[in-house]
Amino acid sequence: MSRNTGKRCLLHTCCAPCASYVLEYLTPQYDCTLFFYNPNISTKLEYDKRLDELFRYNKDAGFNADIIDGGYDGNIFENAVIGLEDAPERGPRCDICFRLRLAKTAELASDFDLFATTLTVSPHKNTTQINTIGASFEKYLPSDFKKNNGYKRSIELSKQYNLYRQNFCGCRYSVNSCGQRPPVFSRGSLTCS
Ligand code: SF4
Numbered sequence: 001m002s003r004n005t006g007k008r009c010l011l012h013t014c015c016a017p018c019a020s021y022v023l024e025y026l027t028p029q030y031d032c033t034l035f036f037y038n039p040n041i042s043t044k045l046e047y048d049k050r051l052d053e054l055f056r057y058n059k060d061a062g063f064n065a066d067i068i069d070g071g072y073d074g075n076i077f078e079n080a081v082i083g084l085e086d087a088p089e090r091g092p093r094c095d096i097c098f099r100l101r102l103a104k105t106a107e108l109a110s111d112f113d114l115f116a117t118t119l120t121v122s123p124h125k126n127t128t129q130i131n132t133i134g135a136s137f138e139k140y141l142p143s144d145f146k147k148n149n150g151y152k153r154s155i156e157l158s159k160q161y162n163l164y165r166q167n168f169c170g171c172r173y174s175v176n177s178c179g180q181r182p183p184v185f186s187r188g189s190l191t192c193s
Pocket of ligand 1: 040041089090093094098169170171172173
């Protein structure tokens with residue numbers, strides 16, 4: 001059983017399915033506050049769907065953690081990745097995407113003991129890439145949340161709470177890499193995020 005350290009963790013959160021297991025894992029150890037900061041998401045509609053699901057899961061699963069909405073400004077991401085539109089997933093566009101989100105979280109983490117990100121629960125993302133960028137900021141907690149059946153557990157929880165599981169990573173470029181359009185609001189679909 002994990003020990004409660006009494007420390008405050010700012011958890012960068014990309015979506016409810018990824019947060020599901022990570023919150024379950026971290027909450028016994030840390031007092032978690034969720035930070036939803038994702039300017040990479042393709043549209044405000046998609047952004048709101050993911051954020052709404054995060055609020056719902058947080059309440060329904062009984063965590064009742066504080067959630068900070070970092071606000072949506074897709075221009076921040078689009079301007080940062082100019083010239084990298086055709087880069088493959090896990091490539092240099094994702095470097096910039098991770099750095100944008102983790103840098104903002106690190107700024108806010110000055111009031112916390114440490115910060116982490118839910119991004120490493122996904123088997124579709126490069127954990128080393130994420131942790132290398134995270135480690136360039138103070139207070140970063142390296143992670144590989146997919147380990148020890150973390151990803152499997154996130155799927156179980158997503159089913160249990162009927163969470164919306166998007167089928168693309170987030171940016172408009174990742175829509176094409178999944179070979180499909182951004183979904184109309186749907187539940188229980190497969191994800192590639
Ligand atoms: S594929 Fe995912 S991680 Fe990479 S740039 Fe797009 S949203 Fe960011």
